[in-house]
Structures are given as C-alpha cells and as structure tokens.
Amino acid sequence: MAPAPAEPEAEATEPEVLEAPPKFRDRLGKARSLLATYVSAVLSRSGIDAETWDDLEEALIRADVGVATTAAILDDLRSKAKEEGITSPDALLEALKADLKGSLARTDRSLTFEEGAPNVWLFVGVNGVGKTTTIGKVGLREASRGHTVVMAAADTFRAAAAEQLQLWAERVGADVVRGAEGGDPGSVVFDAVERAAARGADLVLADTAGRLHTKVNLMEELKKVRRVAERPPARVTEVLLVLDATTGQNGLIQAREFTDAVGVTGVVLTKLDGTAKGGIALAVESDLDLPIKLVGLGESAADLVDFEPEEFVEALFA
Numbered sequence: 295m296a297p298a299p300a301e302p303e304a305e306a307t308e309p310e311v312l313e314a315p316p317k318f319r320d321r322l323g324k325a326r327s328l329l330a331t332y333v334s335a336v337l338s339r340s341g342i343d344a345e346t347w348d349d350l351e352e353a354l355i356r357a358d359v360g361v362a363t364t365a366a367i368l369d370d371l372r373s374k375a376k377e378e379g380i381t382s383p384d385a386l387l388e389a390l391k392a393d394l395k396g397s398l399a400r401t402d403r404s405l406t407f408e409e410g411a412p413n414v415w416l417f418v419g420v421n422g423v424g425k426t427t428t429i430g431k432v433g434l435r436e437a438s439r440g441h442t443v444v445m446a447a448a449d450t451f452r453a454a455a456a457e458q459l460q461l462w463a464e465r466v467g468a469d470v471v472r473g474a475e476g477g478d479p480g481s482v483v484f485d486a487v488e489r490a491a492a493r494g495a496d497l498v499l500a501d502t503a504g505r506l507h508t509k510v511n512l513m514e515e516l517k518k519v520r521r522v523a524e525r526p527p528a529r530v531t532e533v534l535l536v537l538d539a540t541t542g543q544n545g546l547i548q549a550r551e552f553t554d555a556v557g558v559t560g561v562v563l564t565k566l567d568g569t570a571k572g573g574i575a576l577a578v579e580s581d582l583d584l585p586i587k588l589v590g591l592g593e594s595a596a597d598l599v600d601f602e603p604e605e606f607v608e609a610l611f612a
Contacts (some may be wrong), residue, residue, distance in 0.1 A: 295571055298519050299427070308467050308593065309434055309437035309465070309466050309467040309468075310434060310465050310466075310595070311432060311438070311440055312438055312595055312596045313433065313595075314596065315591075315596050315597070315598040315599045316591050316592060316596070316597055316599070317605070317609075318591065318602065318605045318609035319550035319605075319608070319609040320592075321566070321592060321597075321609075322566070322567065322572055322606075322609040322610060323568040324567070324568070324569060324570040324572075325357065325566075325569065325570050325571065325572030325573075325609075325610055326572075326609065326610055326611070326612075327570065328356060328357055328570040328571070328572075329353050329357060329611065332349045332350065332352065332353035333353070333387065333611060334353065334479060335349050336349050336350065336383045336386070336387060337383050337387070337475045338383075340418050341381060341382070341383070342375065342380070342381060342382075342383060342386055346383065346386070347368065347372075349524060349541050350368060350371075350390065351364060351368060354368070354573060356365065357570070357571055357572060357573030357574075357610075358451065358542040358543055358569075358571030358574045358577060359573035359574075359576045359577055360573075360576075360577040360580070360581065361542060362580075362581075363580040363581070365579055366580070367390075367393060367394070367397065367576075370393055371389060371390055371393055371502045374389055374393070375389065375485060383384055383423045385577065387611065391571060391607050391608070392606045392609055394576065395603055395604055395607050397576060397579070397580065398575070398576065398603035398606070398607070399603065400562045400579075400585050402585070403560070403585050403586070403587050403600065403601055404587070405532055405560070405587060405588075406531040406532050406559070407496075407497070407531060408529060408531055409496075411491075411526075411527050411576050412444075412487055412490040412491055412495060412496055412497065412498055412527060412528045412529075413496060413497050413498065413528070413529060413530075413531045413532075414487065414498045414500060414523040414524075414528050414529065414530045414531065415432070415497065415498070415499050415500065415530075415531065415532040415533075415534060416500045416502060416519065416520060416523060416530060416532070416533045416534070416556070417429050417500065417501055417502060417534050417536055417562075418502050418504075418516060418533060418534070418535055418536070418549075418552050418556055419504055419535055419536035419537060419549075419552065420480055420504040420505065420545075420548050420570065420572065421452070421503075421504035421505050422504070422538065423504070423537060423538040423541075423545075423564060424447075424536060424538060424564040424565065424590065425455075425501060425502075425504065426449070426455045426458045426459055426462070426501055427458070427462075427535045427564075428534075428536050428562050428564060428588075428590070428598065429445065429459065429462065429465065429478045429499045429501055430458075430459065430461075430462025430463075430465065430595070431462075431590075431595045431597075431598040432499060432562075432588070432598065433445060433462060433463070433466040433468055433499050434462075434465060434466050434595045435595075435598065436497055436499075437448075437467055437468065441496055441497045441500060442468075442490075442493070442494065442495040442496055442497065443466055443467075443468035443469075443495075443497050443498075444464075444468060444469045444470070444471065444486050444489050444490040444495045444497070444499070445459050445462070445463050445468050445469070445470040445471070445486070445498075445499050445500075445501070446470075446471050446482050446485075446486035446498055446499065446500040446501065447459045447460070447470060447471065447472040447473070447482060447501055448473075448479040448480075448482040448483050448484050448486075448500050448501055448502050448503070448519060449479070449501045449502055449503045449504070450473050450474065450475060450476055450477045450478070450479050450482060451475075451476060451503050451505070451506055451507050452503070452505070453475050453582040455501055455587060456472045456475075459472075459501055460472070464568055465546065465595075469489055469490075469493065470493065471485045471486040471489055473485070476507070479502065479503060479515065479518075479519050480518050480519050480521075480522040481522075482500075483498070483522050483523050484522050484525075486498050486500065487523065487525070487527070487528040490528070491527050491528070494552070498502070498523075498528065500507075500519070500523065502516055502519055503515065503516075513534070513551060513552075513555035513556075514556075516552070516555055516556050517555055520533070520556050520557070531559075532559050533556050533557055533558050533559050533560075534559065534560055534561070534562050534587065534588075535549055535551055535552050535553065535556070535558045535560070535561050535562070535584070536561075536562045536564060537561055537562070537563050537564065537578065538564055538565050539563050539564060539565050539568070539569045539572070539574050539575075539587075539589075539590075540565050540568050540569045540571075540603070542569070542574050543574070543577065545574075545606055546577065546578070546581050546582065549561075549578070549582055550581075550582065553582055558582075559584075560584060560585050560586070560587035560588075561578055561582070561584050561585065561586045561587065562586075562587065562588045562589070563575060563578065563586050563588070563601070564589075564590035564597075565588065566588055566590060566591055567590070567591045567592050567597075572606075572608075574608055575589070575601075575606065580581075582590075585601075586601040587600070587601060587607075588601060589601045
C-alpha cells in the first residue's frame, strides 16, 4: 500500500508524570447508592425469605447486570445457600459478593505486549464513547512505563479526532501520524507502523472510526485496517473495544458487532464513575465473554486504571 503523506508533528517531549490512581470505592458512589436501599432492606430482615430474593433480583437488574446474567447469578446463589446452610442475610450478601467476584475471575487482564517488533493496539468502538481520549491516556501510561509510542490518527472521517490525538501526543511525548481528511485509514496505520520501525518505537496506538461518512461498511473498513496493521514488521497484540458505561445494555449490541468483525481481545469501560449502573461490568464479561482490562474512573489521565474485580465488587457494596 502506498504511504499517505503525513502531516508534520510536534517534536517529541518527555511524557507527563501520572498522579496516583484513584480507589474504586472513591469513584463508584453513584452505583453504590443505587444498591444501598436494597442492601439495607435485605439486612433489615431476620432471615431469608421471598422478598429477600426479590430485592436482590431488582437490585442487580436496576444496576444493569442484565436479566439473563442476574438469573444465573441468583440461581447459583440459591444453590450455594441451600448447600452451605446459609440462613442469615449477612451471610447471604457475603456469598453474593463472593459469587460476583468469582464471575469476574480471569487469569490475565494485562495488556499484551511482545518484544521484538512494533506492537499495534487497535482501539475500536462507536463515536462518543471516549476512544481518542482513552488512547491518549493509555499512551501516557505506557510511555511512563518505558515504551516508545507512535499514535495513528486513523479516524480520518472526523477531523476533531486527529486534532485531539495531536494534543495527546504532545502530552505523551509521542509521534503522531495523520492522513488527509476522509483518506484511507489503512494508509495511516501503515505509515504509523513504518514510522515506529524506522524510529525504534515499540508501540503503535491506532484510533479508528466509529462511523463512516461514506458508503463503505464500517466493519469491513475495520477488517481492512486490521489486515494492514498485521503486516510485518508489526504485529497486532491487542484490539480494545471502548465502551461507555453510561449507555448500559444498549452498548452491548454494538459491542457484539465489533467483536465479531475484528477479533476484540479486551474491553476498556469508560465513564464508570458517572453511572449508577455499575453492574454493566458484569454484563459485559458475561454477554461478550471478554475481559475488561481498563476502566475509566474520572477525567484525568491517572483515572484510567486496571480493572480490579475484588476492589470493584467491594466498592459496590461497602
């Protein structure tokens, strides 16, 4: 593929120093408040009755866990309560928390990086979920860990995305590769890989379109971008689906399309601090069978953090 002319970028500088990451409990107040009424109702009873199960079901569904996932969780909890002789509300809630943690248990949530060639991490998702901002924050994280970053502004159908990525690149101390507005996204990724190989950079972060203003099918365009990104000397080691937690269950339908089209390897769940429906994290993993790797707990770069299931569940209930 012939390289597209890249616009000049600002000279690379040292990356900003990240602040300490926030605690989940400090940022999930909205989700915890939604559950608090139901938790209090359960704990106020002397035993476990039909209303207890109704309260737990309503709490999980209102938290956007989803009907099917809620049913599966409560079926397991009923079995455990019977097998272990659980009769007190306190013990039942502890068992529920243990089950939720178990449902989120995965061996590896780390971002995959392989030595020896430029790694490409593709970021996909619909417009408005925070893709470009997420790339900037990830770039700052990885640069602070010693990686040399090149950013690819492959959402050529939205000029504001390229401008935003340029600003982040300056903060990160990264190169940024841009193409002509409305140009071929694959060419931008190709150029970014070539730039990374030429300058000894080891990580390419590629923004992609969430909507096209042409007759080209979005998923077909993304498949093409991935094929280009996989050409030597680069390798695609992550395809990260960025989801807005505030959209809840509505985002899962679109998420399945991206997953089927480009082989998503993990999820970045943004704006988790801004929603009362924190249970969407459980729905994402259950429905999509994908690990949540990063979550957004605020506006600053330090607020994009690794997803910690135990800390997440405890923050919802305490």
